[in-house]
Amino acid sequence: MQYAITYGDVEGQTRQKCIRWALAVSIAAVSAGSSTGANAQAYPTKPVRLIVAQPPGGGNDTIARMISERIAKPLKQQVVVDNRPGASGLVAAELVSKSPPDGYTLLLGNAATLTIIPNLQKKVPYDALRDFEAVSLIASAPMLVVVHPSVPVRTIKELIAFAKARPGELNYASNGVGSSTHLATELFRQMTSINIVHVPYKGLAQAMTGLVSGQVPLMFSSAVAMMPHVRNQRLRALAMTGEKRSAAIPEIPTVAEAGVAGFSAGSWYGVVVPAGTPRGVVDTLHREIVAATKSQEITDRLVHEAIIPIASTPEDFTKHIRTEFARVAKVVKISNLQVD
Secondary structure, eight states: OOOOOOHHHHHHHHHHHHHHHHHHHHHHHHHHHHHHHHHHHHOOSSOEEEEESSOTTSHHHHHHHHHHHHHHHHHTSOEEEEEOOOGGGHHHHHHHHTSOSSSSEEEEEEHIIIIIHHHHBSOOSSOTTTSEEEEEEEEEEEEEEEEOTTSOOOSHHHHHHHHHHSTTTOEEEESSTTSHHHHHHHHHHHHHTOOOEEEEOSSHHHHHHHHHTTSSOEEEEEHHHHHHHHHTTSSEEEEEOSSSOOSSSTTSOBTTTTTOTTOOOEEEEEEEEETTOOHHHHHHHHHHHHHHHHSHHHHHHHHHTTOEEOOOOHHHHHHHHHHHHHHHHHHHHHHTOOBO
16 A cells, blocks of 8 residues: 655654754753753862962961861862962962863962062063953052151151152162062152152061161051051051051051042952863852951951951952053053062
């Protein structure tokens, strides 16, 4: 017996094939989506390293350990602080920039590693603007502007007037050429058009000794280091260098409030990962780091040290790095600074 296949039958068979094909594509898409979701949810499946460019015991190390301890529990993995000091931070930053972009190697970035050193040195083994993905700016640490009591000034305006009346006579201390304390004072010098002389020391301890003894009468430096001497009246505080006053010492105005509009300088801390790290991993790290930074325990500890908690978005941290990079580049160029 022969059967005739009509046009309608062909059309029906074709329609059924199309339906089967569409269902197969939909199932494949759902499966792929489920797989991707499972992979994202699986992170992390092993311990995470947080690289710090400074030795144990300093401010960077302290912040890294506070954050690592707090995010380990929600990540359900150990977060190990790995101190890699050397070459002013280049060793640590290079290590992270060349690590697999999988979220298992983080860098506690700061002004030195991401903006200062890349502008000061000719040969830097990483590109600060292209080799990292920003996760979150954790906090900023504005400096304190202090003078020895022998200097007859009590405000920033009086300091500027004093320096302008004695061009080239007022010296200022720093932790060394190219340090954050040096660049902050250079920015102040450029913005106020005063002529003051740089006296670099080999580190904060020596600079503090020179300052407290009166050998060098002016310095921009860490509020934590300065405040004990201010309270004992061995030094006089004039202003803070941040964008807003510190909750720990709210009675001290900012440099901008005191008359130098737009001035802002200081140290800052934030987490970055290698460029190319999946956005899902970045989002996971960002969520936990922000939660840690905003916790009452960490907020209280930071404020006590005159550090301002921030907890930014990845996009805001990226913008911050680029803005600070350009600012430092301008200061370095005008001051004709370079470190081999």
